[in-house]
Amino acid sequence: MDRSMKEYTVLLLGSGGRESALAWKLSQSPRLKKLYIAPGNGGTLQYGTNVGMSPLDFEVIKKFVLDNGINMVVVGNEDSLVAGIYDYFAGDASLNGVPVVGPSKEGAQLEGSKDFAKEFMARHGIPTAEHLSVDASTIEDGFRFFENHKPPYVLKADGLAAGKGVLIIPELDEAKEQLRAMLGGMFGASSSKVVLEQFLSGIECSVFVLTDGSAYKILPVAKDYKRIGEGDTGPNTGGMGAVSPVSFADAGFMQKVEERIIKPTIDGLKQENITYRGFIFFGLINVGGEPYVIEYNVRMGDPETEVVMLRTGGDLLDLLEGVVTGTLAGRNLEIDPRYATTVMIVSSGYPGSYAKGKVITGTDAVDGSILFHAGTRRTDDGELLTSGGRVIAVSSYGSSKDEALAKSYANISKIEFEGKNFRRDIGFDLK
Ligand code: AMP
Ligand code: GLY
Numbered sequence: 451m452d453r454s455m456k457e458y459t460v461l462l463l464g465s466g467g468r469e470s471a472l473a474w475k476l477s478q479s480p481r482l483k484k485l486y487i488a489p490g491n492g493g494t495l496q497y498g499t500n501v502g503m504s505p506l507d508f509e510v511i512k513k514f515v516l517d518n519g520i521n522m523v524v525v526g527n528e529d530s531l532v533a534g535i536y537d538y539f540a541g542d543a544s545l546n547g548v549p550v551v552g553p554s555k556e557g558a559q560l561e562g563s564k565d566f567a568k569e570f571m572a573r574h575g576i577p578t579a580e581h582l583s584v585d586a587s588t589i590e591d592g593f594r595f596f597e598n599h600k601p602p603y604v605l606k607a608d609g610l611a612a613g614k615g616v617l618i619i620p621e622l623d624e625a626k627e628q629l630r631a632m633l634g635g636m637f638g639a640s641s642s643k644v645v646l647e648q649f650l651s652g653i654e655c656s657v658f659v660l661t662d663g664s665a666y667k668i669l670p671v672a673k674d675y676k677r678i679g680e681g682d683t684g685p686n687t688g689g690m691g692a693v694s695p696v697s698f699a700d701a702g703f704m705q706k707v708e709e710r711i712i713k714p715t716i717d718g719l720k721q722e723n724i725t726y727r728g729f730i731f732f733g734l735i736n737v738g739g740e741p742y743v744i745e746y747n748v749r750m751g752d753p754e755t756e757v758v759m760l761r762t763g764g765d766l767l768d769l770l771e772g773v774v775t776g777t778l779a780g781r782n783l784e785i786d787p788r789y790a791t792t793v794m795i796v797s798s799g800y801p802g803s804y805a806k807g808k809v810i811t812g813t814d815a816v817d818g819s820i821l822f823h824a825g826t827r828r829t830d831d832g833e834l835l836t837s838g839g840r841v842i843a844v845s846s847y848g849s850s851k852d853e854a855l856a857k858s859y860a861n862i863s864k865i866e867f868e869g870k871n872f873r874r875d876i877g878f879d880l881k
């Protein structure tokens with residue numbers, strides 16, 4: 451059969467708004483035979499079949515893949531990648547080479563260990579904040595690093611900490627105290643090593659690429675809004691909204707990003723023989739027009755995917771086939787010129803504790819936006835209930851940022867549940 455006609459039965463791992471957006475996009479492919487999402491949510495049901503398995507239970511996943519003729523696995527969530535799902539599949543002959551879209555376990559260390567990422571950037575001359583990694587035996591070096599830098603002080607747990615492992619502390623004594631606490635187990639084993647960084651001041655954006663390990667394609671750039679409160683105040687969340695494109699990430703800025711950051715990253719992985727066939731997320735900061743890497747992630751962003759998929763034209767499955775077969779260079783990435791915005795409706799109390807199981811009404815009245823469910827579930831009687839802190843990402847196109855946002859907000863007003871909350875100022879700091 452002509453390769454370009456091959457059909458795919460895809461298993462997508464994950465359960466958030468990101469996976470809803472990936473499922474929406476995959477479901478548009480003429481080459482998609484069937485889509486399964488594990489575990490999925492109350493919205494992914496529109497695009498495929500939810501399967502109640504954990505994305506971390508590789509043996510159960512393997513059995514499902516073999517029993518259901520899956521011929522591509524797309525991994526939405528980082529923890530499966532950091533736990534080595536790529537290597538698990540590649541190393542098991544009975545899986546007959548079923549490809550996994552994502553990095554090898556070693557490649558996933560770009561997100562799984564901040565120390566690994568910083569050392570990688572240092573080896574390849576990639577611009578990032580100055581740093582020092584310390585453990586309990588070198589805590590005094592950490593204190594000296596703080597003393598030689600200006601406040602605020604940046605402390606990062608080395609390992610995965612569910613987005614909570616970064617502290618930014620204004621006072622020297624408090625920073626030393628927090629370093630002691632982190633090394634003492636504040637984030638469990640994740641903070642037995644801590645990366646200290648110079649504080650960079652600027653505006654952030656998220657750049658995503660797809661790579662087959664040698665070629666790469668740059669997806670639409672996005673900006674997310676992490677704080678719970680308007681004007682970027684209050685605690686960090688998983689993300690309260692996103693927009694794409696990003697006004698300051700113009701052609702000149704993106705050229706610097708490509709030359710100084712994307713190319714050396716892809717070349718560095720290749721030079722070091724690190725297998726990487728998947729998405730790379732560059733968390734960047736613009737310091738006076740110069741891009742620096744704040745962090746790497748080895749999967750797509752959430753809620754950035756909810757706008758990036760809206761603006762990714764063409765067939766995502768064709769691009770993913772290029773990724774897993776090492777033929778990405780010959781594939782075509784189309785970019786939709788429209789603006790896309792997403793506004794996350796969340797449960798009151800989030801990112802702290804919040805109630806679940808609240809009845810959601812009004813989604814049928816939505817017009818002109820796409821709802822990417824994040825924390826929802828459908829009961830057997832078809833009722834839609836909240837099941838997480840982030841509930842639904844209300845996503846829209848527009849000929850301007852404001853037009854797209856106006857649609858998202860008009861539709862948010864139709865959706866109700868007890869404790870509904872959202873930010874009214876997504877995109878406020880961009881032109
Ligand atoms: P992360 O969880 O790694 O995305 O970090 C959370 C947030 O901390 C980032 O989005 C930045 O806003 C901030 N941050 C991390 N590192 C630095 C740094 N070196 N300078 C300034 N802000 C930082
Ligand atoms: N929105 C940031 C992230 O997905 O990590």
